[in-house]
Amino acid sequence: MEKEGKAKGKWLFFWIGVIASLLLGWAAFPKLIYFKKDQPVRFSHLKHGEEASLTCEDCHSFRGDGSFSGIPDLAKCLECHESAIGSSKAEADFIKLAEKLKKENKNIPWLIYSKQPDNVFFSHAAHIKMAKLECSACHKSVGGRTEKNPPYRFKWISGYAPEVMSMKTCETCHEKKGISNACFVCHK
Numbered sequence: 001m002e003k004e005g006k007a008k009g010k011w012l013f014f015w016i017g018v019i020a021s022l023l024l025g026w027a028a029f030p031k032l033i034y035f036k037k038d039q040p041v042r043f044s045h046l047k048h049g050e051e052a053s054l055t056c057e058d059c060h061s062f063r064g065d066g067s068f069s070g071i072p073d074l075a076k077c078l079e080c081h082e083s084a085i086g087s088s089k090a091e092a093d094f095i096k097l098a099e100k101l102k103k104e105n106k107n108i109p110w111l112i113y114s115k116q117p118d119n120v121f122f123s124h125a126a127h128i129k130m131a132k133l134e135c136s137a138c139h140k141s142v143g144g145r146t147e148k149n150p151p152y153r154f155k156w157i158s159g160y161a162p163e164v165m166s167m168k169t170c171e172t173c174h175e176k177k178g179i180s181n182a183c184f185v186c187h188k
C-alpha cells in the first residue's frame with residue numbers, strides 16, 4: 001500500500017512539472033527560443049552582387065576534384081579589399097580585421113546558417129551538378145535578398161538555426177524525385 005502511494009506522488013510531481021514547463025514555454029517562447037550571435041563581418045550579398053558585379057560562382061564554386069568550396073577564403077576578399085575601395089566604416093572595420101587575421105594566417109570565422117549535425121551527409125555536387133537545383137531551392141534567406149546578411153541565430157535547446165533544413169524536407173523532395181530514403185543515404 002505504501003509503495004503505491006509513493007508511486008502516485010511521483011506522477012503528481014511529474015504532471016506538475018509538465019504543466020509548469022508548458023506554461024513557462026508558452027510565455028517565454030518567442031524570446032527565449034533563439035540566441036543571437038553576430039557574424040564576424042556583416043557581409044552584404046546585395047552589394048557584392050550588384051555593385052561589385054560578381055556572380056555566385058566567383059565565390060562559391062566547385063574545386064577540381066568536384067567538392068564544393070563553400071565560403072570563400074580571406075584571400076578571395078583581399079583580391080579587392082587589400083586597400084579600401086569605398087569610404088564606409090563597415091569596409092574600414094573589415095580591412096582592420098582582415099589584416100589581423102592575415103598575420104595570424106587565419107580565415108574569417110563565419111557562422112554557417114544551414115550547418116547540419118555531424119551525422120548528416122550532404123553533398124552540393126549531387127544536388128547542383130547532378131540534380132540541377134537552384135541555390136534558392138534550399139537557401140531561402142541568404143544570397144542576395146537582404147541589405148546585409150542577418151545575425152546568426154540558433155535555438156538554444158537543439159543548437160539549430162532556423163535555416164537548417166529538417167530531415168522531413170530532405171525526405172519529401174527525395175520521395176518526389178524517386179531517391180532512396182534509406183537511413184544510410186544521409187546518415188554516416
Ligand code: HEC
Nearest residue numbers: 043048054055056059071112113114135139142143144149
Ligand atoms: C564576394 C563573394 C560572394 C559572392 C559573390 C556570393 N557570396 Fe554567398 N557567401 C559569401 C560569404 C563570405 C558568405 C559567408 C558570410 C555570411 O554568411 O554572412 C556567404 C554565404 C552564403 C550562403 C549561406 C550559407 C550558410 O548556410 O551559412 C549562401 C546560401 C550563399 N552565400 C549563397 C550565395 C548566392 C546564391 C550567391 C549569388 C547570388 C552568392 N552567395 C554570392 C560570399 C559570397
Ligand code: HEC
Nearest residue numbers: 044047051052072076077079080085086087088090091094
Ligand atoms: C570583386 C571585388 C570584391 C571582392 C572579391 C570582395 N568585395 Fe567586398 N566590396 C566590393 C565593393 C565594390 C564594395 C562596395 C564598396 C563601397 O562602395 O563602399 C564592397 C564592400 C564591402 C564591405 C562594406 C559593406 C558595406 O556595408 O558598406 C565589406 C564589409 C566587404 N565588402 C567585405 C568583403 C568580404 C568579406 C569579401 C570576401 C568574402 C569581399 N568583400 C570580397 C568588392 C569586392
Ligand code: HEC
Nearest residue numbers: 056060070071112114115116122127128133134135137138
Ligand atoms: C538541396 C539543397 C541545397 C542546394 C540546392 C544548395 N545548398 Fe548550399 N547547403 C545546403 C545544406 C544542407 C548545407 C549545410 C551542409 C552541411 O552542414 O554539411 C549547405 C551549406 C552551404 C554553404 C555553407 C558552407 C558549406 O559548404 O557548408 C554555402 C556557402 C552554400 N551552401 C551555398 C550554396 C550555393 C551558392 C548554392 C547554389 C549554387 C547552394 N548552396 C545550393 C543545401 C543546399
Ligand code: HEC
Nearest residue numbers: 120121122126130131137165169170173174177179185186
Ligand atoms: C529539392 C529537392 C532536394 C532536397 C530538398 C534535398 N535533396 Fe538530396 N537529392 C536530390 C536529388 C534529385 C538527388 C539525386 C542526385 C543524382 O542525380 O544523383 C539527391 C541525392 C542526395 C544524396 C545522394 C548523393 C549520392 O549521389 O550518393 C544525398 C546523400 C542527399 N541527396 C542528401 C540530402 C540531404 C541530407 C538533404 C537535406 C539537408 C537533401 N538531400 C535535400 C534532391 C533533393
Ligand code: HEC
Nearest residue numbers: 116117120165166167168170171174180181182183185186
Ligand atoms: C534524405 C536525408 C535523410 C534520410 C533518408 C534520413 N535522415 Fe535522419 N536526418 C536528416 C537530417 C538533415 C537531419 C537533421 C535535421 C533534423 O533533425 O531534422 C536528420 C536527423 C535525424 C535524427 C535526429 C538526430 C539529431 O541529432 O537531432 C535522427 C534520430 C535520424 N535523423 C534518424 C534517421 C533514421 C532512423 C532514418 C531512416 C529511417 C533517417 N534518419 C533517414 C536527413 C535524413
